[in-house]
Amino acid sequence: MGTPIPLPIMPGDLTAIGPLLAVVIAAAGFLAVDMAFTREELKNRWTFIIGIIGAALAAVTALMLDIGTGESRLILGEALYADLYTVFFDLLFALLMGASLVLSWTAVERARMKPVEFYSLAAFSFAGMFLTSRAADLLSLFLAIELLSMPLYVLAGFATTSKTGREAALKYFVLGSVASAILLFGIALMYGGTGSIDYVELGAQVSSGGRDSPLVLAGLALILAGLAFKVGAVPFHMWTPDVYEGSPTAVTALMATGVKAAGLAAAIRFLAGPMAAALSYVSVMLWWIVALSMVVGNAGAMLQSNVKRLLAYSSIAHAGYILMGLLGDSLGTAAAVYYTAVYVLSVAGAFGVVQYFGDGDRELETVDDFNGAAKRHPWISLLFTIFLLSLAGIPPTGGFVAKFFVFGSAIQTGHIGLALLGVLTSVIGIYYYLRLVIAMWMKDEGRPVLAELSPTSWVVLGLLAASVLALGCMPGWLWLIVQSAVVSLV
C-alpha cells in the first residue's frame, strides 16, 4: 500500500461544473422516467418537469460561480476553465434547453418521436455543449465535440418513419465522423510537434518559433478544418442544407442553435484564448473561410424555396460573419461572442415559430406555404418577422448591432475588403429574409394552419423577441459583459 494519491479536485471545482452535472443528471433522470412510468401522459409530464428543473439548475449553478477578479481559473486537473466566458455560454445553453423543451414539444410529437427519449438524447448533447466553452486542452475539446455530436447523429434519424430523416442521419454521421477524424489528426500532429495538449503551454510554444514546425502548422490547419465543419463554414458546409432539411424540425432547431453556438464557443476559445499567437499562422485560411461562407451562404439561401434549407444556408452565412470577428483584435472577439448570442436567440425564435406552423403530420416547408399567414395569425407572424429582421440585420433588432460591431472591428483592424463583402452579402440576406416576410404579410392565397400554442410557448417566444429587440435598442449592458468575458479568455 503506497501513499494516497489525491484526486485533482479542488474545493469549488464541482460548483464550477455545476451546469454540466445538472444536465447529465437530467439526462439520466429522463431515462429513469421512461422506465418508471408506463402511461404516456405521466411520462410526458415528468419529462417536462425534469427538463425545466435541469435547465433552471444549470442556469442557477452557472450564476453561482465565483469569478473573483475576472481571471480564468483552471479546474479539474487543468482540463477545464471556469471564468466569465463559460458563465456566459452556460446561461445561453441553459436558456436554449428551456426554450427547446417548450417550443419543440409539438414538433417532437408531430414527427412521432417520444419526448422522453428525444429530450434524454438532447440533454446528453447539451452536456457536450456545456463542455465546449470550458475546454482547456485539446483532449477536452475533442471529448466535448464528440459528446455533443454523438446524440445528434441518432436524433437526426430519430423519426424512423421519415425517409429523408434516415438519409440526413447517415450523411451527418459519415461526414461528422470524418470531421472528427480530421480534428483528432490535427490534435495528434500538434501533440507530435510540441509535446503538449494544454492551451497555455501550446500558446507559449507556438509564439516562440511555432512557424518553424510543419507539424504545428498542419495541426492548426486540421483543427481549424474540424471546427469549421461543426459550425458549418464554407468549404466544410456541404452537409448543412441536406441534414437541416431532412432531420425532424425539432432536431434542426437544436443543430442551428446549440451545435453552432457550441462550435463557435470552442473555436473562439481556441483561436482567441491562450493560443492567440497561433491565429496569425492561420489567418489567411480563416480569411478565406469567412469570405466564402458569406458569399456561398447568402447566394445559396437566395435560391431556396424550402424554409429549413433557407435557414440552413443563412446559418452558413452567419458562421462567416461570426468568424470574421476573430480576425480583429479583442473588440472583434467580443463582437463575435455578441453576434453568437444574438444569432442563437433569433434562430431559436425563428425555428420556434416554424415548428408551430402545420397541423397533423404536415409541416409547412416552402416559402409559399407561409402565404397570408399574417391574416390568420397576426401575432405569431409579428414575432416571426422580428426574428427574421434580426437575422437580416435591420435596426432596431440585435442583428443590426451585432453586424455593426463585427464590421466595425474588421474595418478598424484593416480588413476593409472583407467588411465590404460582408455588407454586400448582407444586402442579399435582406432579400431572402424579406421574401418570407412578404409572403406572410402581403400575399393572400394559401391557408397556413397553426398548431395550438400553449401559454408557456407564447411567453418563451415573447421573451425571445423582447430580448432580440432589447439587444438592438440597448446593446450596452451585454456588450460590457461580453467584453469582460473576452478579457478573461487570454
Place this chain on the structure above:
Amino acid sequence: MVRYPSAVLSFLVMSEFFPIGILFFFACAVAGGILFVDSFFGERRPNAVKGSTYECGIETKVDARRRFHVRYFVVALLFILFDVEVALLYPWAVLFRRLGVEGFIMVGIFMALIVDGLVYAWKKGALEWE
C-alpha cells in the same frame, strides 16, 4: 546545434519518431519486396476453386451485402459499453487503496451512470434474443 537545410528534414532526423520511420520503411520494403519477387518467380495455376471468395476456409453461401438483424448491433453496442467500462475500472482497481474514499465515490458515480444505462436497455428489451 546542427542546422539542417529545411525544417522538414530537421524534424525527420531529430525527432523521436525517427525510429518509427525506420520501422515503417522496413515494413513496407519487406512486404512490397516479397510481392515483387513473387510476381517474377512465383508459379501461377489458377482454377475456379482457388479463385473463389472465402472467409476462414468456409465456403460462401450468399452475397456479403445482406441485412443483419438489428439485435446484433444492440449486442455489439452493449459489449463495447462494458468493454470500455472494464478498461476504465482496471487502473482504479490497481490503485484502489491509494485513491481512497474519494476515488471510490468517483467510480461509484461512473458505475451508477452505466448501470442506469444497462437497466434502461434491459427494460426496453435490448437483451431479449427471441
